[in-house]
Amino acid sequence: MKLIENVSRRRFVQGALAGGVLILGARYVPRMLHGAAEPAAPSGLEPSLWMAIAADGTVTIVAHRSEMGCGSRTALPLVVTDELDADWSKVKIDQAIGDPKYGDQDTDGSHSVRSSFDLMRQVGAAGRAMLIGAAAAQWNVSAKDCTTEPHFVVHRVSGRKLGYGELAAAAAKLPVPKTEDLQLKSRSEWRYIGKETNALFDLSDMVTGKAIFGMDATMPGMVFASIEHPPVLGQKIKSYDDKAALKVPGVKQTITLETVKPPHLFQPLGGVAVIADNTWAAFKGRKSLKIEWDSSPHSNYNSAEYRKTLEATSRQPGKVARNVGDVDAAFAKGGKIIEAEYYAPHLAHASMEPPVAVADYRDGKVLAWAPTQNPQAVQDTIATALGIKKVDVICHVTLLGGGFGRKSKPDQVAEAAILSKQLGKPVKIVWTREDDIHFDFFHSVAAMYMKAALGPNSKPTAWLQRSVFPPINSTFDATATYGDDEMGLGWNNLPFDIPNHRAENGPADYHVRIGWLRSVANIYHAFAIQSFADELAHAANTDSVEYLLGLIGPARALNLDYKGDDAEEAKTYPFDTGRLRRVVEIAAERSGWSNKPKGKGHGMGIAVHRSFLTYVATVVEVEVDNKGQIHIPGVWTAVDAGTIVSPDNVRNQFEGAAVFGTSLALFGEITATNGMIDQSNFNNYQLARMNRAPRHVDVHVVQSNAPPAGVGEPGVPPFAPALCNAVFAATGKRARELPLSKMKLV
Amino acid sequence: MIRLKVNGKEKMFDGDPDMPLLWYLRDVAGLTGTKFGCGMALCGACTVHQNGEAIRSCSTAMKEVAGAEITTIEGIVPMHPVQKAWMEIRVPQCGYCQTGQIMQAIALLKDNKNPSDQDIDTVMSGNICRCGTYQRIRAAIHQAAKETA
Numbered sequence: 001m002k003l004i005e006n007v008s009r010r011r012f013v014q015g016a017l018a019g020g021v022l023i024l025g026a027r028y029v030p031r032m033l034h035g036a037a038e039p040a041a042p043s044g045l046e047p048s049l050w051m052a053i054a055a056d057g058t059v060t061i062v063a064h065r066s067e068m069g070c071g072s073r074t075a076l077p078l079v080v081t082d083e084l085d086a087d088w089s090k091v092k093i094d095q096a097i098g099d100p101k102y103g104d105q106d107t108d109g110s111h112s113v114r115s116s117f118d119l120m121r122q123v124g125a126a127g128r129a130m131l132i133g134a135a136a137a138q139w140n141v142s143a144k145d146c147t148t149e150p151h152f153v154v155h156r157v158s159g160r161k162l163g164y165g166e167l168a169a170a171a172a173k174l175p176v177p178k179t180e181d182l183q184l185k186s187r188s189e190w191r192y193i194g195k196e197t198n199a200l201f202d203l204s205d206m207v208t209g210k211a212i213f214g215m216d217a218t219m220p221g222m223v224f225a226s227i228e229h230p231p232v233l234g235q236k237i238k239s240y241d242d243k244a245a246l247k248v249p250g251v252k253q254t255i256t257l258e259t260v261k262p263p264h265l266f267q268p269l270g271g272v273a274v275i276a277d278n279t280w281a282a283f284k285g286r287k288s289l290k291i292e293w294d295s296s297p298h299s300n301y302n303s304a305e306y307r308k309t310l311e312a313t314s315r316q317p318g319k320v321a322r323n324v325g326d327v328d329a330a331f332a333k334g335g336k337i338i339e340a341e342y343y344a345p346h347l348a349h350a351s352m353e354p355p356v357a358v359a360d361y362r363d364g365k366v367l368a369w370a371p372t373q374n375p376q377a378v379q380d381t382i383a384t385a386l387g388i389k390k391v392d393v394i395c396h397v398t399l400l401g402g403g404f405g406r407k408s409k410p411d412q413v414a415e416a417a418i419l420s421k422q423l424g425k426p427v428k429i430v431w432t433r434e435d436d437i438h439f440d441f442f443h444s445v446a447a448m449y450m451k452a453a454l455g456p457n458s459k460p461t462a463w464l465q466r467s468v469f470p471p472i473n474s475t476f477d478a479t480a481t482y483g484d485d486e487m488g489l490g491w492n493n494l495p496f497d498i499p500n501h502r503a504e505n506g507p508a509d510y511h512v513r514i515g516w517l518r519s520v521a522n523i524y525h526a527f528a529i530q531s532f533a534d535e536l537a538h539a540a541n542t543d544s545v546e547y548l549l550g551l552i553g554p555a556r557a558l559n560l561d562y563k564g565d566d567a568e569e570a571k572t573y574p575f576d577t578g579r580l581r582r583v584v585e586i587a588a589e590r591s592g593w594s595n596k597p598k599g600k601g602h603g604m605g606i607a608v609h610r611s612f613l614t615y616v617a618t619v620v621e622v623e624v625d626n627k628g629q630i631h632i633p634g635v636w637t638a639v640d641a642g643t644i645v646s647p648d649n650v651r652n653q654f655e656g657a658a659v660f661g662t663s664l665a666l667f668g669e670i671t672a673t674n675g676m677i678d679q680s681n682f683n684n685y686q687l688a689r690m691n692r693a694p695r696h697v698d699v700h701v702v703q704s705n706a707p708p709a710g711v712g713e714p715g716v717p718p719f720a721p722a723l724c725n726a727v728f729a730a731t732g733k734r735a736r737e738l739p740l741s742k743m744k745l746v
Numbered sequence: 747m748i749r750l751k752v753n754g755k756e757k758m759f760d761g762d763p764d765m766p767l768l769w770y771l772r773d774v775a776g777l778t779g780t781k782f783g784c785g786m787a788l789c790g791a792c793t794v795h796q797n798g799e800a801i802r803s804c805s806t807a808m809k810e811v812a813g814a815e816i817t818t819i820e821g822i823v824p825m826h827p828v829q830k831a832w833m834e835i836r837v838p839q840c841g842y843c844q845t846g847q848i849m850q851a852i853a854l855l856k857d858n859k860n861p862s863d864q865d866i867d868t869v870m871s872g873n874i875c876r877c878g879t880y881q882r883i884r885a886a887i888h889q890a891a892k893e894t895a
Binding site (some may be wrong): 067144199211212250402403430433688 | 761762764765766769772773776777779780781782783784785786788789791798813818819820822825826829832833836837838839840841842843845846848863866867868870871872873874875876877879880881882883884
């Protein structure tokens with residue numbers, strides 16, 4: 001997922017540790033919205049980047065990851081709280097600004113907990129040791145005779161107690177313990193990690209309307225902007241007439257923005273901005289703009305033709321991503337040869353909150369508030385756009401009304417900053433839903449070619465798979481045509497026990513901006529692999545679960561050729577087919593697979609996929625009515641994500657992933673005609689609503705002491721193939737392309 | 747000049763009468779709990795009450811609410827049984843659509859004290875949740891119905 005930064009997350013974390021867990025003397029001041037007067041810094045322990053304890057006992061913990069619905073902003077402070085042995089009800093969370101001193105802050109790749117779990121534990125444990133040290137000194141006893149209970153240090157022998165607030169000032173004067181000397185709690189001592197009672201920190205604000213999202217951020221004296229972007233990527237303005245727009249009440253002026261040149265990075269697209277007194281006036285003014293656009297190299301992008309190109313490429317040999325044995329020799333020996341082609345279209349993120357930001361340029365510096373997954377990318381993008389230093393961009397992070405990867409790309413924040421510089425006042429930019437869908441960094445369209453030879457026991461003797469899609473890297477390098485990074489997303493690690501196997505990737509040109517969307521290439525890769533596995537099961541006339549377990553084979557660590565960071569990661573997170581088997585078995589058992597409905601419009605399908613180091617199996621039950629409409633009475637998901645911080649939130653993520661999966665499998669399709677995106681709003685880019693979503697989603701989280709793995713994304717990839725496999729079981733019709741709304745089922 | 751009541755307070759508006767209530771609430775009245783999602787009454791994030799009935803404020807012009815009593819999420823005294831149920835079932839993920847969902851659910855329970863799953867699906871399917879919390883929304887509405895019975 002890291003395509004533009006050379007410094008890996010892992011090295012960042014190590015760097016932070018090398019400098020000491022708590023960085024003494026670092027400035028620590030809570031930040032408020034609206035530039036209100038900042039409250040005085042707490043007059044107690046403020047030893048670090050990560051937390052402060054005030055004299056009244058209030059513990060403030062910094063959340064350096066964004067909250068877009070996955071629970072990171074709650075989970076990481078919960079871990080600090082646990083090791084600090086603080087009382088969660090006395091904890092406040094301070095959302096970090098973008099700053100490299102926090103290490104990587106990109107809330108993507110389902111890695112917030114897994115990358116920061118150890119560090120957060122150490123931060124809390126260091127604070128606890130310092131508080132114990134302060135109490136021991138005050139009592140003139142040995143620290144070894146002291147312990148803690150929530151928010152108090154206790155002297156075991158005498159039963160004396162001192163509150164964290166009372167100890168904060170003295171603790172602040174003590175040296176920060178060395179990382180190797182820290183006493184971490186044992187699992188049985190955790191009060192918060194892994195507990196059912198954990199709820200989102202922002203829950204009550206969310207249900208009362210007090211939660212501040214990017215859409216809600218304001219600055220005094222700000223004006224509102226809405227931008228007419230080039231309809232086709234790269235189009236320049238030939239001419240424009242804003243006379244009618246300027247007559248709209250509330251519209252102040254228009255400003256042209258330069259059209260982006262490749263590589264597009266996260267830079268604004270260009271266009272004509274309408275500046276107004278309020279959002280509505282800006283929207284209305286835009287409708288009266290008359291703009292003539294030049295043509296662009298992408299003006300001939302038509303999805304139907306492009307599909308043919310992708311599919312033709314997928315039938316040709318590609319770049320090898322993984323090779324085991326000799327597939328060609330095995331195919332030459334014969335056996336039952338089975339081939340299939342799969343196709344999955346572009347998708348748009350469609351977060352409920354469209355892109356939005358507020359920025360103020362003043363004296364060569366920018367202050368921005370944005371719903372961003374990556375405030376450091378905001379700093380970089382604005383610094384590049386305005387030719388200022390990264391440190392001169394202060395980016396505050398609001399809550400995000402969904403993100404799904406779109407909000408890792410801060411083009412709209414840069415738009416606000418550029419306009420603010422020209423206008424000399426703060427600017428709020430609001431994208432319409434149509435802007436959001438037309439000008440997304442789209443999930444890639446993909447074609448996959450699959451071929452297998454079944455041996456005498458109906459198991460594959462050879463398995464070839466090839467995928468072709470415009471790569472995400474084309475956003476960063478306009479010449480990129482191969483998806484090297486996407487190979488690690490469910491393509492170069494087929495977990496099947498097959499003697500001859502080759503995974504390939506063919507080249508494809510981009511015509512729209514391509515980006516990460518919740519679980520990324522795993523979506524189309526799992527769709528092809530897990531659908532094909534089910535096709536083979538049926539060809540072998542074997543139960544799908546039994547066949548899938550046979551493909552996975554015995555419990556073992558997969559022997560994969562990891563490189564670089566992946567090799568490092570594989571030491572902690574080997575690909576364990578035993579854990580993969582187990583989630584299949586659990587999902588099958590909980591769904592009642594052995595007594596499953598068979599045919600006549602009613603059926604079940606299964607799929608399993610490991611992504612973001614988490615093992616997930618999903619069984620989907622479908623009913624196809626006499627109009628050919630698909631209903632989903634039940635979904636059973638089994639998840640092994642290692643150590644879990646908040647189990648109820650994990651279940652919520654996987655319940656949601658089933659709905660996200662339903663949206664993309666039933667309806668999700670973005671197409672282009674002459675370079676312009678055909679879809680525009682929820683009427684023609686449909687999302688699953690309550691009446692089409694799964695009626696019941698059962699999520700079983702495997703109890704595990706393994707290191708924490710991802711939870712935000714891994715529920716998505718197995719859903720579509722499990723659904724398609726269920727449709728086959730119900731109707732005998734095989735879906736080889738998404739979405740299913742295009743398939744005639746009766 | 748358009749007169750209306752918002753959360754019990756008299757308000758006057760002399761701007762563009764075509765301005766949707768949503769943008770009046772957010773940009774003029776400073777009530778940001780009501781969210782913008784689609785601008786076409788397709789997603790329900792902007793749901794408020796007009797004289798007690800749920801409406802989509804993004805597609806309701808100010809001239810249409812002259813003399814009306816508007817209630818937004820800020821006008822619901824916490825914790826309303828629906829909000830309480832949302833808390834207990836821990837419905838939200840990102841939270842953005844939830845104020846609209848809650849306003850729709852309150853209106854539903856006003857008309858139907860004990861809705862079936864089918865009733866809930868029918869009324870709530872106008873509100874999109876991209877995070878996919880529908881199962882919990884349904885459960886929370888049943889729980890709130892029990893509480894208020």
